[in-house]
Amino acid sequence: MKTSIATVSISGGFAEKLTAIAGAGFDGIEIFEQDFIASDFTPAEVGAMVRDAGLTITLFQPFRDFEGLPEPLRSRAFARAARKFDLMNQLGTDLVLVCSSVHPAAMGGIDRMAQDFHDLGDLAARHGVRVGFEALAWGRHVNDHRDAWEVVRRADHAQVGVILDSFHTLGRKIDPDTIRRIPGDKIFFVQLADAPAIEMDLLYRSRHFRNMPGEGDLDVTGFMRAVTATGYAGPISLEIFNDQFRAGLPRLVATDGHRSLISLMDSVRRTEPTLAVDLPTFPAPAPVQRIEFLEFATSATDAPALESLLSATGFAQTGTHVSRPVKLWRQGEINILVNTDGEGFSRTSYVAHGTTVSEVALLVPDARAAHTRALALLAQDHDQPVRAGELDIPAIRGVGGSMIRLLDPRSDLARIWDVDFRTQAAGPGAGLTGIDHLGQTMAYDEMLSWALYYTSIFGATKAPMVDVADPDGLVRSQAVQSGGLRVTLNGAEARRTLAGRFVEETFGASVQHIAFGTADIFATAAELASRDFPVLEIGANYYDDVEARFGLDPALVARMKAANVLYDEDAGGQFFQLYSASRPDGLFFEIVQRQGNYLGYGAPNAPFRIAAQKRSTRPSGMPRT
Numbered sequence: 001m002k003t004s005i006a007t008v009s010i011s012g013g014f015a016e017k018l019t020a021i022a023g024a025g026f027d028g029i030e031i032f033e034q035d036f037i038a039s040d041f042t043p044a045e046v047g048a049m050v051r052d053a054g055l056t057i058t059l060f061q062p063f064r065d066f067e068g069l070p071e072p073l074r075s076r077a078f079a080r081a082a083r084k085f086d087l088m089n090q091l092g093t094d095l096v097l098v099c100s101s102v103h104p105a106a107m108g109g110i111d112r113m114a115q116d117f118h119d120l121g122d123l124a125a126r127h128g129v130r131v132g133f134e135a136l137a138w139g140r141h142v143n144d145h146r147d148a149w150e151v152v153r154r155a156d157h158a159q160v161g162v163i164l165d166s167f168h169t170l171g172r173k174i175d176p177d178t179i180r181r182i183p184g185d186k187i188f189f190v191q192l193a194d195a196p197a198i199e200m201d202l203l204y205r206s207r208h209f210r211n212m213p214g215e216g217d218l219d220v221t222g223f224m225r226a227v228t229a230t231g232y233a234g235p236i237s238l239e240i241f242n243d244q245f246r247a248g249l250p251r252l253v254a255t256d257g258h259r260s261l262i263s264l265m266d267s268v269r270r271t272e273p274t275l276a277v278d279l280p281t282f283p284a285p286a287p288v289q290r291i292e293f294l295e296f297a298t299s300a301t302d303a304p305a306l307e308s309l310l311s312a313t314g315f316a317q318t319g320t321h322v323s324r325p326v327k328l329w330r331q332g333e334i335n336i337l338v339n340t341d342g343e344g345f346s347r348t349s350y351v352a353h354g355t356t357v358s359e360v361a362l363l364v365p366d367a368r369a370a371h372t373r374a375l376a377l378l379a380q381d382h383d384q385p386v387r388a389g390e391l392d393i394p395a396i397r398g399v400g401g402s403m404i405r406l407l408d409p410r411s412d413l414a415r416i417w418d419v420d421f422r423t424q425a426a427g428p429g430a431g432l433t434g435i436d437h438l439g440q441t442m443a444y445d446e447m448l449s450w451a452l453y454y455t456s457i458f459g460a461t462k463a464p465m466v467d468v469a470d471p472d473g474l475v476r477s478q479a480v481q482s483g484g485l486r487v488t489l490n491g492a493e494a495r496r497t498l499a500g501r502f503v504e505e506t507f508g509a510s511v512q513h514i515a516f517g518t519a520d521i522f523a524t525a526a527e528l529a530s531r532d533f534p535v536l537e538i539g540a541n542y543y544d545d546v547e548a549r550f551g552l553d554p555a556l557v558a559r560m561k562a563a564n565v566l567y568d569e570d571a572g573g574q575f576f577q578l579y580s581a582s583r584p585d586g587l588f589f590e591i592v593q594r595q596g597n598y599l600g601y602g603a604p605n606a607p608f609r610i611a612a613q614k615r616s617t618r619p620s621g622m623p624r625t
Helices: 014-023 033-038 043-052 073-091 110-127 145-155 166-170 176-181 202-208 220-229 250-271 303-312 344-353 367-376 412-419 444-458 498-505 521-530 540-550 554-563 603-616
Strands: 003-006 028-032 056-063 095-099 130-134 160-165 187-192 236-238 290-297 316-321 326-331 334-339 356-363 395-397 403-407 421-423 432-443 466-470 473-482 485-492 511-518 566-569 573-579 588-596
Touching: 003 056, 003 250, 014 028, 014 033, 014 043, 014 250, 028 033, 028 043, 033 056, 043 056, 043 073, 056 073, 073 095, 073 110, 095 110, 095 187, 110 130, 110 145, 110 160, 130 145, 130 187, 145 160, 145 176, 160 166, 166 176, 166 187, 166 220, 176 220, 187 220, 220 250, 236 250, 250 444, 290 344, 290 432, 303 326, 303 334, 334 432, 344 356, 356 511, 367 395, 367 403, 367 444, 403 412, 412 421, 432 444, 432 498, 432 588, 444 473, 444 485, 466 603, 473 498, 485 498, 498 603, 511 521, 521 554, 521 573, 521 588, 540 554, 540 566, 566 603, 573 603
Parallel strands: 003 028, 003 236, 028 056, 056 095, 095 130, 130 160, 160 187, 187 236, 290 334, 356 403, 432 485, 511 588
Antiparallel strands: 290 356, 316 326, 316 421, 326 334, 395 403, 432 511, 466 473, 473 485, 566 573, 573 588
């Protein structure tokens, strides 16, 4: 599988883009004409730079407003084309993209346009280059790949083929299976982009909201299944116009792009196994069974405050590591490690972020297979020296520089609590049974990246993105779930929001909150109160509103108010939640009870929770809000 990406897809100068694209593992680049013109390099220098980076120039684009023009515009278009062909010869590329015309003078007519392309093919042949015709979704006369193919078919020239773009097909809701009727050798190039399912002008949506395959809502897998079925064997390339990516780190965007293409073609071969997909084999995604443990990196000085919170939440220390200063705290099926090691990854995490969740261990069906898949999808391997007597647990890097460890119930990794720890039984606790979900906070421009990380590596599904109102700005939130792993990704744009402050003050730490599950939130709340759990106090106005909004029994609402419990419901069931006050570093705990088949995370309550958190951390003397 040859992969490519358009230079317009990422930020930076031309040389910076080349470095990022090559570093991400792409085979080639599309040179967007504007990027070339804006650089100070000659065509020959650009070609040499690309080749020196180990890349090829897969496409030069775009050539606009060509077909169906009256004279003298037609002659001028051919003169422009001759100049571009000369430029391509100097660059060292043999394919140009001609997008369907939006020129107001374009006359249309299939035969007229076909003759134009036949004549352009003759000119291209004299320069040793090829021409690909792409149907823009907003083209004046050609806005459907079926019409573009008919023009190419009638042009009947060896140097002329079609270029397909997933956005232009799927954005217009054209059945991608119609692509299967096009001969693979007449498809000269394939461009890919996803996009969110929002209704707006197609041109504006295309120029601002494209994203990587798997990051949006279009059926890019169905599109590529149809393309692959034709026998197409050329490059697959990303053409992404996105304001967020233009402001992002080139390296991060390029890596996401390559990951998205690998994941896409893996989906193609798994959803239609009869297709010949040129991609190395690696294991299929498997759902996570549960979060096996969380590890906090901290220091001997800071650990007592964290352990006091754990104790107040019903956890008991039940073990110690055989060779490291790591304590095991347990309740129900929840395992929390407190690591005060003065060296290694934990120490590095603590120095970078303060007390932080540095490791998340996932129980999966096959840890080695999950690790192999993660590396195939460009996850960064984490290899830390193992001391005598310890298990060698496969690991990859996760959000905010954290680590994800992979365990399974079938191998020696299932013996972690017997091999690596000396343990004893835990007490009854406060009724917490497991980890319901994690809240991970990041800069907004990294949200799509981490959603793609979870969906591609672990086969997670995405919930729709929601806006969470903080008194000081909006936070974007999206939940992903793979089996027993639930994560809410919270993207901070405004620095004054709680999420923004957490990212800034912890220097990009990963987990801002941990949600624990219980079967009886009122019994748990009573036990927590007896342990001096620092409960977050919710204002009385909330309870008057929630009673009326859901038609709740006043007696139930009175119990909720007394325990500072919040409520939500959906078509599947009910949801109760209570929170701890935030630690000084911004970390907090959540206790939840799901009833029935409630699928959400209490998002409607988030503004009231945030307001309560801001009240609870208001400096003395500040006015009430």
